[in-house]
Amino acid sequence: xxxxxxxxxxxRQSPPRQYRKKQYLWREGDKxxxxxxxxxxxxxxxxxxxxxxEQITGFYLPGEYVGIDELPGEWHRxxxxxxxxxxxxxxxxxxxxxxxxxxxxxxxxxxxxxxxLYLNRVRVHQLRRLSAGEKLAGFIYDIASRSGFPxxxxxxxxxxxxxxxxxxxxxxxxxxxxxxxxxxxxxGAFLFSGKYITGLRPAVMETLTGDQLPCRSxxx
Amino acid sequence: xxxxxxxxxxxRQSPPRQYRKKQYLWREGDKxxxxxxxxxxxxxxxxxxxxxxEQITGFYLPGEYVGIDELPGEWHRxxxxxxxxxxxxxxxxxxxxxxxxxxxxxxxxxxxxxxxLYLNRVRVHQLRRLSAGEKLAGFIYDIASRSGFPxxxxxxxxxxxxxxxxxxxxxxxxxxxxxxxxxxxxxGAFLFSGKYITGLRPAVMETLTGDQLPCRSxxx
DNA sequence: CGTCCCGTTGATCTTACTCAATAATTGTGG
DNA sequence: CCACAATTATTGAGTAAGATCAACGGGACG
Numbered sequence: 001x002x003x004x005x006x007x008x009x010x011x012r013q014s015p016p017r018q019y020r021k022k023q024y025l026w027r028e029g030d031k032x033x034x035x036x037x038x039x040x041x042x043x044x045x046x047x048x049x050x051x052x053x054e055q056i057t058g059f060y061l062p063g064e065y066v067g068i069d070e071l072p073g074e075w076h077r078x079x080x081x082x083x084x085x086x087x088x089x090x091x092x093x094x095x096x097x098x099x100x101x102x103x104x105x106x107x108x109x110x111x112x113x114x115x116x117l118y119l120n121r122v123r124v125h126q127l128r129r130l131s132a133g134e135k136l137a138g139f140i141y142d143i144a145s146r147s148g149f150p151x152x153x154x155x156x157x158x159x160x161x162x163x164x165x166x167x168x169x170x171x172x173x174x175x176x177x178x179x180x181x182x183x184x185x186x187x188g189a190f191l192f193s194g195k196y197i198t199g200l201r202p203a204v205m206e207t208l209t210g211d212q213l214p215c216r217s218x219x220x
Numbered sequence: 221x222x223x224x225x226x227x228x229x230x231x232r233q234s235p236p237r238q239y240r241k242k243q244y245l246w247r248e249g250d251k252x253x254x255x256x257x258x259x260x261x262x263x264x265x266x267x268x269x270x271x272x273x274e275q276i277t278g279f280y281l282p283g284e285y286v287g288i289d290e291l292p293g294e295w296h297r298x299x300x301x302x303x304x305x306x307x308x309x310x311x312x313x314x315x316x317x318x319x320x321x322x323x324x325x326x327x328x329x330x331x332x333x334x335x336x337l338y339l340n341r342v343r344v345h346q347l348r349r350l351s352a353g354e355k356l357a358g359f360i361y362d363i364a365s366r367s368g369f370p371x372x373x374x375x376x377x378x379x380x381x382x383x384x385x386x387x388x389x390x391x392x393x394x395x396x397x398x399x400x401x402x403x404x405x406x407x408g409a410f411l412f413s414g415k416y417i418t419g420l421r422p423a424v425m426e427t428l429t430g431d432q433l434p435c436r437s438x439x440x
Numbered sequence: 441c442g443t444c445c446c447g448t449t450g451a452t453c454t455t456a457c458t459c460a461a462t463a464a465t466t467g468t469g470g
Numbered sequence: 471c472c473a474c475a476a477t478t479a480t481t482g483a484g485t486a487a488g489a490t491c492a493a494c495g496g497g498a499c500g
Contacts, residue, residue: 047341051431055345069337072330077338106326110292113333117289118297120340121267125275127347128391132488163447171348173489178448194447194497211271352456383479393457398480414465414479 007091007108010099011037016087025066025080025088032073034093035109036066041086042160047078056169059083059160061146068116071096071109084160122213132172133180134210137189139170140181140197141205153202159195184208227311227328230319231257236307245286245300245308252293254313255329256286261306262380267298276389279303279380281366288336291316291329304380342433352392353400354430357409359390360401360417361425373422379415404428 016039019025025043026033036043043066046056057078060066066088070076091099099105126135140159148154159166167174185191189208190200236259239245245263246253256263263280277298280286286308290296311319319325346355360379368374379386387394405411409428410420 049345049349049431049433053349053431055349057341057344069341072327072334100326106320107292110333113330113337114292116337117333117340120337120344121277121289124277124340124343124347125269127344129269129273129275174446175448175490176488179488182448211269211273213269382477394478395458395480396456399456402480 005108006102006104007099008037010095010105011035011089011091014089014091016089018085018087019082020085021082023082025082026076027079028076030076032070032076032093033067033090034096035068035071035091036080037089037091038062038064038066039087039089041082041088042084043080043086043088044083044161044165045078045080054168056165059143059165059169061143061160064146065112068112071113125213127171130210130212132170132176133183133208134212135170135172136166136177136180137184137205137208137210138212139166140184140190140200141202141209144197144200144202144205153200155200156196156198157200159197225328226322226324227319228257230315230325231255231309231311234309234311236309238305238307239302240305241302243302245302246296247299248296250296252290252296252313253287253310254316255288255291255311256300257309257311258282258284258286259307259309261302261308262304263300263306263308264303264381264385265298265300274388276385279363279385279389281363281380284366285332288332291333345433347391350430350432352390352396353403353428354432355390355392356386356397356400357404357425357428357430358432359386360404360410360420361422361429364417364420364422364425373420375420376416376418377420379417 019041025036028047038060040062043060044056045058045060045066046054049055057069066080070078072093096109100109126138130138141153143159144154144157145152147157161169163177164174167177170177172180181192184205187204187208188201189204191198239261245256248267258280260282263286264276265278265280265286266274266276269275277289286300290298292313316329320329346358350358361373363379364374364377365372367377381389383397384394387397390397392400401412404425407424407428408421409424411418
């Protein structure tokens, strides 16, 4: 297995901290907390808009970095809420700044932000051009891809979010989430009960996701 | 007037290059070209999706940087097309990389990417939560704000894009652009003829934009 | 065992898209 | 500078996707 890179090595050295469901990694107005890496569990990020409504900006799974899009502000603009008991590594802002002196880490952070920008483009594309069904198929397929080892797609897994959170994130009504998931079952894409999805068929999913942008930039 | 920062000073030193309407600053597959700063004119960026349809990702006006969201990839993933004759400064990738050795420039580039990430959030919010009318009011108000001196909102200006490009960017149908603009006239927000908007009233615009996120991060 | 939250289902309604036709504008070549 | 062609913009009518509203069912948890 190849080297993970200095950044990941450093952040993994920090002792993992335990958080329980409903705790926050950070809240709006907190001093910027740097970079986080999830060991296990689920975190969702959101912000509160002018009318007091929660807007979900992402769900984060084990092995994923959280907080990149709040770099390098001085204060947090959003919230990061634990939705399944988890353990996380944290690399505080000050330490990160120090590490940024080295060229390799700089490039890695730079790369992470760039990836984040690309993911945003994918997201804008989804919201702009796709039907509700395609958005949701894309969402589920993305989760399936991120839940297993890199490069593999899990066939059986648990959705890391409530229906209404999926609705919020994808920009549809909660009722539509259910209805479109039932259509996917009809199309033979998978079976489900509650949050559990089983027998997912990637080939079918790909026909249902429509014209999506690749969720991860292709490897070298 | 305060110092502009090293990055801006350097990029302004490079001799401005002239481009005419319909020329490209870059195309998909080109080697990454670094950072661009518009002196005058208009540039619009887009990419072509799997089904061959153009997806507009932004319009850029004088004084604005172009290319931040394609940093620091090796090749361009999208296109940058000149839509009104313009002059631009270019800071090639190699020079930028060299400058990144200095702490100040690093921070500035970092800051630009962060701003870009925030603008993406604003955009996702628009697409997810707002009605067609609110999206378009937001678009027009944003252009008005960016067309004048920083901090001021122009009352009379020219829209830098075709109806169908505005439609593409905001994710609505071209017919809807016209219809919603007429509604804004009824509401007393401005008058228009073709691309020219006159007598724009910021107070009215703000009632029409609904629950938008601030388009620029607030000052310190 | 009961309560509360979450998910599902059905009926209705609204927004904005689509399709089609016409008008205005811009660009071009003589 | 004018006439024609090509784009772009406007307008109207019909339609469909998805939101909203309301009610019911079911599982998790104290």
